Amino acid sequence: SSSHKLYEEINAVVAEHIKYSGFTIDDGVWEAIHEEGEMKVYRREMEEDGMIVDPLKAVHCVKGITGHELCHYFWDVSVRMEWEGTLESTNTVEVVSDDTVITHQTHKRVWPTTQRDAVFWSHIRHIAGNDENSPDMWMVCNYSTDHDKAQPSKCVRVKMNVAMVCETMVTPRADGKPSTREDLTCRVQYAAYVNPGGWAPPSVLRAVYKREYPKFLKRFTQYVTNATADKPIMF
Numbered sequence: 001s002s003s004h005k006l007y008e009e010i011n012a013v014v015a016e017h018i019k020y021s022g023f024t025i026d027d028g029v030w031e032a033i034h035e036e037g038e039m040k041v042y043r044r045e046m047e048e049d050g051m052i053v054d055p056l057k058a059v060h061c062v063k064g065i066t067g068h069e070l071c072h073y074f075w076d077v078s079v080r081m082e083w084e085g086t087l088e089s090t091n092t093v094e095v096v097s098d099d100t101v102i103t104h105q106t107h108k109r110v111w112p113t114t115q116r117d118a119v120f121w122s123h124i125r126h127i128a129g130n131d132e133n134s135p136d137m138w139m140v141c142n143y144s145t146d147h148d149k150a151q152p153s154k155c156v157r158v159k160m161n162v163a164m165v166c167e168t169m170v171t172p173r174a175d176g177k178p179s180t181r182e183d184l185t186c187r188v189q190y191a192a193y194v195n196p197g198g199w200a201p202p203s204v205l206r207a208v209y210k211r212e213y214p215k216f217l218k219r220f221t222q223y224v225t226n227a228t229a230d231k232p233i234m235f
């Protein structure tokens with residue numbers, strides 16, 4: 001229930017991501033690392049006590065799906081193994097409410113670094129827009145947390161703060177008929193801050209980020225497109 005002690009942190013993290021979701025990338029510090037069609041991926045080089053923690057931002061435009069659908073599949077742990085290529089295992093350690101779960105997941109090892117795992121709350125939220133300068137958004141935040149049911153493991157635990165923020169554009173039909181998927185466009189903003197939690201060679205980490213984020217965004221958005229193609233639209 002929303003009285004759960006986590007909600008103070010959840011509300012603060014959500015507010016922070018909403019504040020930065022209108023971000024500008026022309027402030028010179030964001031370096032484009034990948035552009036493919038509508039997908040543009042940026043990073044800024046940042047270190048924290050000698051470790052690479054390069055924040056990442058990506059924007060994408062996906063035809064034929066809604067922000068609600070994209071966030072639903074990003075939040076739904078039961079389908080994560082189908083689209084998250086580097087995932088080795090996932091375990092839901094607590095269901096906080098119908099919009100928040102705490103998950104412990106391990107990722108495949110990236111040579112030569114130690115295998116990583118993550119324990120985080122994952123919260124899905126619809127922010128109803130009331131006018132054009134506060135648009136209607138769906139978002140999912142994945143934020144590291146501790147949990148006594150998360151087994152200690154051989155992995156190095158990452159600290160992460162990830163947000164998927166979506167807006168849906170619906171092109172009105174001339175014939176006034178109900179919208180179809182051709183009339184939908186989902187504008188996606190993905191922000192990820194992953195502290196690897198233990199030392200890893202900077203060159204290896206930067207290469208992994210540069211390779212893995214675009215791959216993940218492409219594979220995940222393709223997954224949602226396929227999963228929703230023959231289903232009624234979830235607005």
Ligand SMILES: Cc1cccc(-c2n[nH]cc2-c2ccc(F)c(-c3ccc(S(=O)(=O)CCO)cc3)c2)n1
Pocket residue numbers: 084086107108109110116117118142158160162192194208209212213216
């Ligand atoms: C997409 C991506 C970017 C950068 C690195 C890698 C990667 N390659 N091999 C291991 C990992 C790895 C290690 C630890 C992690 F926490 C995540 C991680 C990445 C994304 C997210 S999420 O919240 O965006 C999606 C849910 O899994 C969570 C954890 C990924 N994958």
